[in-house]
Amino acid sequence: MIRQPIISVMGHVDHGKTSLLDKIRSTAIANKEEGGITQHIGASEVPIDVINKICGNALKNFGIKITIPGLLFIDLPGHEAFTNLRKRGGSVSDLALLVVDVTKNFEPQTYEAIEILKEYKTPFIVVANKIDLINGWKSNTTYSFAESVAKQNRTVTEDLESRIYEIIGKLSELGINSERYDRVTNFQKEVMIVPLSAKSGEGIAELLLYATGLAQKFLEERLSIEVSGPGIGSILEKKEEKGLGTIIDVILYNGTLNVNDKIAFATQNGIGTAKIKAILRQKKLQELRDPSSKFDSYDEVSAAAGIRISGSGLEDALPGSMLVSTKFPNYEKEIKSGLDEAFAIEKTGIVLKTDTIGSMEAISKLLASVGVKISKKGLGKVTKRDVLDAYSLKAVDKYSAVVLSFNVNVEEEAESESSMTGVKIMNESIIYKVIDDYKEWAAGEKEREKGDAEKTIVFPGLIKVIPNTCFRVSHPAVFGVDVEIGRIKEGYVLIDEEGKRVGKLAGVQNNGVALKEAKKGESVAVSVDGATFGRGIKEHMEMYVLVDYDSEQLLKTRFSDLIDADEKSLLERIIEIRKAMK
Numbered sequence: 001m002i003r004q005p006i007i008s009v010m011g012h013v014d015h016g017k018t019s020l021l022d023k024i025r026s027t028a029i030a031n032k033e034e035g036g037i038t039q040h041i042g043a044s045e046v047p048i049d050v051i052n053k054i055c056g057n058a059l060k061n062f063g064i065k066i067t068i069p070g071l072l073f074i075d076l077p078g079h080e081a082f083t084n085l086r087k088r089g090g091s092v093s094d095l096a097l098l099v100v101d102v103t104k105n106f107e108p109q110t111y112e113a114i115e116i117l118k119e120y121k122t123p124f125i126v127v128a129n130k131i132d133l134i135n136g137w138k139s140n141t142t143y144s145f146a147e148s149v150a151k152q153n154r155t156v157t158e159d160l161e162s163r164i165y166e167i168i169g170k171l172s173e174l175g176i177n178s179e180r181y182d183r184v185t186n187f188q189k190e191v192m193i194v195p196l197s198a199k200s201g202e203g204i205a206e207l208l209l210y211a212t213g214l215a216q217k218f219l220e221e222r223l224s225i226e227v228s229g230p231g232i233g234s235i236l237e238k239k240e241e242k243g244l245g246t247i248i249d250v251i252l253y254n255g256t257l258n259v260n261d262k263i264a265f266a267t268q269n270g271i272g273t274a275k276i277k278a279i280l281r282q283k284k285l286q287e288l289r290d291p292s293s294k295f296d297s298y299d300e301v302s303a304a305a306g307i308r309i310s311g312s313g314l315e316d317a318l319p320g321s322m323l324v325s326t327k328f329p330n331y332e333k334e335i336k337s338g339l340d341e342a343f344a345i346e347k348t349g350i351v352l353k354t355d356t357i358g359s360m361e362a363i364s365k366l367l368a369s370v371g372v373k374i375s376k377k378g379l380g381k382v383t384k385r386d387v388l389d390a391y392s393l394k395a396v397d398k399y400s401a402v403v404l405s406f407n408v409n410v411e412e413e414a415e416s417e418s419s420m421t422g423v424k425i426m427n428e429s430i431i432y433k434v435i436d437d438y439k440e441w442a443a444g445e446k447e448r449e450k451g452d453a454e455k456t457i458v459f460p461g462l463i464k465v466i467p468n469t470c471f472r473v474s475h476p477a478v479f480g481v482d483v484e485i486g487r488i489k490e491g492y493v494l495i496d497e498e499g500k501r502v503g504k505l506a507g508v509q510n511n512g513v514a515l516k517e518a519k520k521g522e523s524v525a526v527s528v529d530g531a532t533f534g535r536g537i538k539e540h541m542e543m544y545v546l547v548d549y550d551s552e553q554l555l556k557t558r559f560s561d562l563i564d565a566d567e568k569s570l571l572e573r574i575i576e577i578r579k580a581m582k
Helices: 017-030 048-058 080-084 108-120 145-149 154-173 204-218 331-342 357-369 384-391 412-421 431-456 549-556 565-581
Strands: 006-011 038-040 043-047 070-074 095-101 124-129 178-180 191-195 232-241 245-254 256-258 262-267 270-282 295-298 300-302 305-312 322-325 350-354 374-379 402-406 424-428 461-472 477-489 493-495 501-510 517-519 523-529 542-545
Touching: 006 017, 006 108, 017 043, 017 095, 017 124, 017 204, 043 048, 043 305, 048 070, 048 204, 070 204, 070 305, 080 108, 080 232, 080 357, 095 108, 095 204, 108 357, 108 431, 124 154, 124 204, 145 191, 145 204, 154 178, 154 191, 191 204, 232 305, 256 270, 262 331, 270 300, 270 331, 300 305, 322 331, 331 357, 350 357, 350 384, 357 374, 357 402, 357 431, 374 384, 384 402, 384 412, 402 431, 412 424, 424 431, 461 523, 477 501, 477 542, 477 565, 501 517, 542 565, 549 565
Parallel strands: 006 070, 006 095, 095 124, 124 191, 178 191, 350 374, 350 402, 402 424
Antiparallel strands: 038 043, 043 070, 232 245, 232 322, 245 305, 256 300, 262 270, 262 322, 270 295, 270 305, 461 477, 461 542, 477 517, 477 523, 493 501, 493 542, 501 523
C-alpha cells in the first residue's frame, strides 16, 4: 500500500509556516469537503480528493497516475519537526517545505533549516510567501499563482522577479540550484520556488500540485508500506495531560498500532516499554492550539498518521526516539541500532548535549561535515561532569575542551567549573549557530596559536650578500642582503652551505629603520654578531637560517600552513645541512 508522504514545514519565525497550513485547512473547508482535512498532534492530513478540487485539472495534466492517498503536513516550531522526526538512518520526513518571507529573504532559521535538509539529503520546495505584501500587488480570489500574476501590472511582476532571484542567489551561495517552479527543467537537480500568499491563498494550488506530483513521481518506493504489519513511528513530544497522565505525540510512518499493543522506545537508560491505553486524534478541522479542542478515540490507526498515545510506562520515553511495536521482530535491535547511530562517539572530540535524540543526530551530522569529532553525547542540561570530561581532553587536543549544547539549560556548578578550567560552554537555540560558534571560536584560537608560534618558531630563510654593500667589517658586521626564500629576523643563527656557523643576526634594517623581520623579495641591511666581512662573509655568498629541531617539527605538523612550498623545500635542505654538522 502507498501511504501519504510526510512533509515537514520549516522556516524562520514569522515567515508564515503556521499561516500556510491554516490557509490550506481553511481552503479545504471553503471547498465544502466535509471532514476533508484532519488536524491532530501537530499534523494536518489533506486527502487527495481535496487536493484534486483545489488544483482542478492541473493534477491530471501532471502526467502521472495519482496513487497516494494525500499529504501529511507536520507543523512544529523551528527545526523541531524535522529533527524529532527520526528513524534509523535518517529522518522520517519525505519532503519539506521551506517557507521564506519574500520581503525579508533568508534569516537565521532559514539557514538552519537548509543545513539540516542538506545533511539528511531531503528534497524540499521553497515557498516564497507573502507576495501580497509586494507594493501594488492586487489579490485575486483564486488559489492559482499563475492566474493571479497574469493580472498584475509590470512593475509588480518585476518586483516579484527581483525578490525571487534574490532567493535563487542565496541558494546558489549555498551550492543549491533553484528556479521558479514553472521554469524548472530538471526536478531532480533544481529546487523549485513557489510564490505564494498564505493570507490570500494565491499559489496554494501550485504548491499542492507540485508537492503531490513530486512525491508521487520520485518517492513512490519510499512511500510503500505494510499496513498490516506492526507499527513503527517517531516520538515528537512527551508531556503531562490532565486526566491522561504522561502522553506522547507520535508520527506513525509504517504499519498499524492498536489499543493494548505493547510499544518500545528509547530511554536515558536503554529501552523502555509501555502498553497503549488509548490512541487519540483531534476532531476534524479543529484548531490544534485551541485548548478546548476535543479528541476522538481510536482502537486502531495505520500509517501515515499523527496520533497521541496514553499508557503506563511512558514517563521515560525520549522525544526523537523511534517507537516500535513489540510485535516487530527484533524490535530491541531496531531501536538499539538507531540509538547506536545517534550516540556514536570517538576517543577524542568535543562534548555535546542536546534536548532530543533528533537534535543530537542532526548536530552530529553537521559537526562531522566540518571535521569536528565528538567524544561524549548526552540529553538534558549541561552538568559539572560534562565540563570535567571536556577538560580531561585538553592536554590531548585543546579544541576538544569545549561543551556544545543545544536548547538545554546549564547548571550553575557547570558555569563555575567552566570559569575555573577554561572549558568553553557554547549554548544555542539555533542549530547552525552551534556549528558556527564552534568554528568561529576554533578559528580564533588557531589564529592566536599562529600568532604565538610566529614569535617563537624559527622559520627557514635563505639570504644572498649584495656586492659592494659592506657598511661595517665586524663587531657587528653590517652589509646588504637579498632575502631569496623565507624570512629572517633578529636572533636567527646563520650558517653556510656546509653547515659552518657564520654568526647571529643582531638586527635587520631598511633605510635606517629597524624591522621586526624581512621576507622573500626584500633587500635589507643586516648586522651579524661574531662574523667578519671579507673573511667569513663574502660578496654573493648564500647563507641559511639554522632551524632547530623543535621548530622543524612544528612546521611539519601543526603549523605547516605557515610556510609555502619553496620554504618547505628549503627546510628540508637546512635539515640535511644540520645533519652534516653533527
